[in-house]
Amino acid sequence: MESTVVSQPPMLPAAMRRVIAARELPILIVLVLIVAFTAVTEPRFLSTDSTRSILVSIALLVVLAMGETLVLLTRGVDVSIGSMTGLAGMTIGILFRDQYVENVYLGTLLGILLGAALGAVNGLLVTLCRVPPIIATLGTMGVYRGLTFVVSAGRQVDEYQLPPGLAGWSVRGPFGQGVVPWVVVAALGVAGMTAVLLRFTRIGRRVYAVGGNPEAARLRGIAVGRVTFGVYVFSGATAGLAGMLYASRLGAINPEAIGSGMELMAIAACVVGGVSIFGGSGTVLGVLLGCLLLGTIETALAVLGVADAWQKVAYGGAILLAVVADGIAARRWGGSSSA
Amino acid sequence: MMFLIGDEIPSPAAAQTRSTVASADAEPAPPALPLTHAGALPRALLSATPELMSVALLITAFTVAATTLPMFLDARYLLDRSTVYMEVGIMALAMTFVIAAGHIDLSCAAILALTGALTMKLHATLGLPMLPLLLLAPLIGGALGAVNGVVVARLGIPSLVVTLATMAGYRGLAQALIGDHSLPVPAAYAGFDDVLLAGTALPMPVVLFVALAIVLALVLHKTLFGAYVLALGTNGEAARYAGIPVGRTAAGVFILSGLAAGIGAMMMCSRFAFARWDHAMGLELDVITAVVLGGASIFGGRATIIGTVVALLLIGVVQSAMGLANVDGEYQATANGALLIFAVIASNLAARLQGRQTR
Numbered sequence: 221m222e223s224t225v226v227s228q229p230p231m232l233p234a235a236m237r238r239v240i241a242a243r244e245l246p247i248l249i250v251l252v253l254i255v256a257f258t259a260v261t262e263p264r265f266l267s268t269d270s271t272r273s274i275l276v277s278i279a280l281l282v283v284l285a286m287g288e289t290l291v292l293l294t295r296g297v298d299v300s301i302g303s304m305t306g307l308a309g310m311t312i313g314i315l316f317r318d319q320y321v322e323n324v325y326l327g328t329l330l331g332i333l334l335g336a337a338l339g340a341v342n343g344l345l346v347t348l349c350r351v352p353p354i355i356a357t358l359g360t361m362g363v364y365r366g367l368t369f370v371v372s373a374g375r376q377v378d379e380y381q382l383p384p385g386l387a388g389w390s391v392r393g394p395f396g397q398g399v400v401p402w403v404v405v406a407a408l409g410v411a412g413m414t415a416v417l418l419r420f421t422r423i424g425r426r427v428y429a430v431g432g433n434p435e436a437a438r439l440r441g442i443a444v445g446r447v448t449f450g451v452y453v454f455s456g457a458t459a460g461l462a463g464m465l466y467a468s469r470l471g472a473i474n475p476e477a478i479g480s481g482m483e484l485m486a487i488a489a490c491v492v493g494g495v496s497i498f499g500g501s502g503t504v505l506g507v508l509l510g511c512l513l514l515g516t517i518e519t520a521l522a523v524l525g526v527a528d529a530w531q532k533v534a535y536g537g538a539i540l541l542a543v544v545a546d547g548i549a550a551r552r553w554g555g556s557s558s559a
Numbered sequence: 560m561m562f563l564i565g566d567e568i569p570s571p572a573a574a575q576t577r578s579t580v581a582s583a584d585a586e587p588a589p590p591a592l593p594l595t596h597a598g599a600l601p602r603a604l605l606s607a608t609p610e611l612m613s614v615a616l617l618i619t620a621f622t623v624a625a626t627t628l629p630m631f632l633d634a635r636y637l638l639d640r641s642t643v644y645m646e647v648g649i650m651a652l653a654m655t656f657v658i659a660a661g662h663i664d665l666s667c668a669a670i671l672a673l674t675g676a677l678t679m680k681l682h683a684t685l686g687l688p689m690l691p692l693l694l695l696a697p698l699i700g701g702a703l704g705a706v707n708g709v710v711v712a713r714l715g716i717p718s719l720v721v722t723l724a725t726m727a728g729y730r731g732l733a734q735a736l737i738g739d740h741s742l743p744v745p746a747a748y749a750g751f752d753d754v755l756l757a758g759t760a761l762p763m764p765v766v767l768f769v770a771l772a773i774v775l776a777l778v779l780h781k782t783l784f785g786a787y788v789l790a791l792g793t794n795g796e797a798a799r800y801a802g803i804p805v806g807r808t809a810a811g812v813f814i815l816s817g818l819a820a821g822i823g824a825m826m827m828c829s830r831f832a833f834a835r836w837d838h839a840m841g842l843e844l845d846v847i848t849a850v851v852l853g854g855a856s857i858f859g860g861r862a863t864i865i866g867t868v869v870a871l872l873l874i875g876v877v878q879s880a881m882g883l884a885n886v887d888g889e890y891q892a893t894a895n896g897a898l899l900i901f902a903v904i905a906s907n908l909a910a911r912l913q914g915r916q917t918r
Binding site for chain 1: 663714716717719720721723724725726727732734735736836844851857858887889890891892893894895897899903907
């Protein structure tokens with residue numbers, strides 16, 4: 221009894237500090253402000269179609285960001301996710317086109333497996349061959365993008381060559397033609413799975429441990445190599461799924477366009493969402509909000525009629541603002557947002 | 560000056576072993592000394608492993624290309640083609656410093672595009688003459704690099720994140736500035752890559768690259784700044800305690816990278832005869848690939864200019880050969896990526912073998 225009374229006063233500032241330093245709150249405030257401002261200036265921003273298209277594009281980012289989050293948490297980085305999205309999406313697209321596979325679900329499963337296999341190559345390079353993650357994935361980024369051209373012979377797979385059900389995922393959902401199509405449900409599923417994995421399972425604890433201090437993790441008996449390998453496989457699998465979602469969203473699969481540049485968007489979303497590039501710190505909720513923020517900024521600016529160019533500037537500015545705020549917060553309160 | 564960070568610094572432990580060796584020396588001849596002497600040359604060779612790996616790859620690639628493609632050995636063709644890589648080359652020379660300092664600059668290609676756009680915009684709208692603008696361009700690039708440098712150095716934010724942000728920002732500014740169309744360069748200043756050094760067959764971009772390579776090699780390996788850069792990359796904390804101006808050194812490498820991008824901007828605008836916002840799109844990866852392929856450690860502290868130059872030659876040879884063999888440009892990404900991974904694995908293996916030998 222007495223101990224709780226004694227321990228309560230210092231608890232309060234600690235909790236307040238957590239709220240102030242937590243990444244989620246400021247992002248949420250900025251997000252609400254952006255949505256409110258845009259909706260007032262341009263009411264069609266909140267129409268069903270517009271909301272759905274924002275959510276679908278964010279869904280793609282969320283799926284990729286989940287894989288990237290795990291990799292970043294282990295102090296790694298995976299810049300090949302855009303190319304893995306491309307290679308997996310294109311390969312399955314060709315299987316559809318040439319009618320080796322007709323079932324959409326089977327195709328998606330194959331896409332995820334192919335992505336996982338591509339991620340496993342990254343994992344082997346990083347663990348077995350001890351290539352630094354940025355070098356390994358920079359290399360495979362080029363290799364996979366080139367292979368996308370090889371398998372497709374540089375030609376795009378058109379909408380009519382894909383199974384009709386695929387495009388429907390971006391339009392229809394569990395509540396009919398509403399704002400929540402299946403693609404969004406899938407992204408939320410992946411995010412939920414990742415959150416449970418990180419928060420409630422032993423694997424998740426190990427991921428944080430490896431990123432927090434690899435040497436300490438090794439001394440504690442954690443198979444650092446296996447955990448590291450695992451996160452790259454996971455990252456590949458999410459990229460494989462993202463490839464299918466991309467095909468669903470755009471209808472056609474272009475070897476040059478599919479997934480290109482997505483790696484930087486995913487890393488940006490993670491960083492804005494409070495994942496430390498030094499590993500060991502970051503939450504799924506934060507990343508989810510980071511994706512939501514970046515995706516909303518992009519669409520809001522487009523709706524407001526801001527040129528494409530300024531959207532890029534705002535994008536870079538948002539990232540810089542987030543990390544600068546983080547750096548200042550870390551100096552003032554000692555330690556950035558908690559794990 | 561140079562031994563500030565060199566391995567010659569006599570650590571207490573080393574001094575102690577030396578004194579024990581000396582005292583043991585008095586009676587029987589120590590077997591350790593002659594052994595280390597015999598191993599000196601191979602060890603020096605092995606310590607240059609990553610560079611040697613690139614040289615070996617270069618010789619292989621050159622031999623294969625020269626024997627299978629009859630057109631390849633035409634010096635004029637090679638020199639003419641080489642001008643295409645010189646912007647990447649000059650940025651890679653500066654990136655060697657950035658990576659040696661343990662940082663990375665993803666924004667260099669965007670700086671190139673923005674500098675080009677800004678310079679040509681100044682010429683088109685304000686009518687500023689070209690000549691001062693040519694000199695101004697590296698300064699603009701340097702200033703853009705300084706933004707990266709200040710944020711990285713003052714706030715301690717990882718350069719990967721900072722330059723990721725400025726990469727998007729600068730690219731966007733370039734597009735906002737001149738829009739989607741291209742801004743022409745006055746005819747007198749176009750075609751820099753076709754100009755040859757008087758009396759030789761050397762195109763000017765190549766001459767400029769070689770000159771910068773020599774200067775920057777001297778800066779990296781022979782000056783205090785170079786020593787600071789390598790010290791910062793080896794161990795930032797130790798460098799700080801050694802009294803090295805860590806912040807200014809970090810800012811310096813980003814300014815250098817911006818400066819090089821500014822020079823690259825003028826070369827690229829002149830080569831294409833116009834400025835565009837999407838100039839050098841994605842080229843930052845080629846630049847980083849060249850530096851790492853040249854044996855620089857991505858963790859910093861280890862890098863040589865000669866390694867970067869060899870790597871650039873290697874990439875140039877492979878891409879020229881692929882171009883001659885009618886391989887599509889898109890596949891060259893695959894070649895670059897595979898080359899990069901292969902070189903790093905190979906030098907890792909060599910380092911492991913070396914470790915086994917010395918043990």
